[in-house]
């Protein structure tokens with residue numbers, strides 16, 4: 130199948146599903162639609178690019194680190210490479226979601242789905258970064274083992290990336306670094322929120338660079354997130370890319386404004402500065418959480434909201450797009466409480482944390498302790514994750530602890 134050959138109609142409204150159960154269905158044209166009861170179904174069309182743009186993505190112009198001007202920040206070359214690669218693959222993911230083929234989904238051992246987009250994005254980003262930064266290490270979500278489970282999927286990933294089978298396996302196999310704290314390691318979730326992706330909701334391409342155990346760069350590509358506001362409406366322009374570098378602030382750029390054929394910082398590193406909200410009273414704050422109740426306890430977050438007199442219903446959306454919404458002040462609080470036994474992976478949050486922090490926010494575990502991404506693929510954190518605009522953080526942590534105690538007492 131040539132994934133670039135046609136552009137299926139596609140619509141999406143994100144929002145607060147628990148206000149009234151969100152209606153999801155399939156339109157006569159085959160596209161998934163979602164809406165709130167009582168409101169009209171509003172078809173939204175993505176900005177679409179010519180297919181030749183997509184195909185040229187795999188061969189960007191090359192810039193070595195020495196091409197960065199003397200005044201550029203320490204990780205400007207890395208940030209530009211990451212923004213360019215995420216911009217390119219955001220557009221590819223959109224095409225793959227528009228032309229989603231449910232026959233090409235493999236179920237992994239943890240019972241979660243993986244798609245052509247997950248593998249294609251991982252392969253394209255890692256091959257670009259490996260070419261530019263050959264000494265760097267990679268931790269990314271997907272493994273060759275799952276790619277080999279379905280030959281049709283394997284071939285579709287080759288088609289989408291333009292890579293042959295051998296090259297594809299080599300690149301995906303690069304992504305299981307288990308080394309030391311002082312290394313330079315790229316951390317990638319190529320399709321954060323695959324369940325959202327297959328259900329035509331939100332997902333995110335989340336990429337970060339860690340050096341010496343500290344996050345230095347973070348980039349979030351959110352193809353279905355409007356460039357302003359969380360909820361897509363008629364005429365919304367979709368495709369928000371967030372990027373941040375340690376000490377340099379956080380920025381948001383519309384996906385369509387990125388020159389993905391370049392990795393020159395002066396060309397690529399553009400956007401609007403992100404600042405977290407200035408809400409100081411939790412009862413006036415909006416919060417967000419996972420769409421999937423299996424990923425984060427909605428009952429605990431409801432209790433926390435009660436303690437804080439937060440009357441507004443939460444925004445529920447998949448992926449690290451939620452952290453982008455905190456960074457640009459759309460919402461002020463993000464709560465995440467996975468079920469007992471779930472082991473947090475670094476790519477679930479590392480790229481996003483630096484984006485929120487550089488926008489002035491705070492991200493900790495549910496006890497208020499910093500998150501540690503330096504121990505390899507898996508994190509030692511059983512306390513959930515709380516992200517806020519900073520000023521309310523201690524108050525929210527107190528409420529989290531109070532809610533956990535109340536729940537335990539029942």
Ligand SMILES: Nc1ncnc2c1ncn2[C@@H]1O[C@H](COP(=O)(O)OS(=O)(=O)O)[C@@H](OP(=O)(O)O)[C@H]1O
Pocket residue numbers: 241242318320321322323324325418419420421423424425446447448449467468471477478
């Ligand atoms: N079992 C389990 N428990 C808790 N959290 C989990 C689990 N599996 C995946 N995650 C989180 O799920 C989101 C995306 O993960 P993935 O990229 O693996 O995709 S998938 O949606 O699970 O298919 C992302 O969170 P949300 O998007 O907020 O739901 C991951 O951090």
Ligand SMILES: [Mg+2]
Pocket residue numbers: 247270318319320321322323
């Ligand atoms: Mg993923």
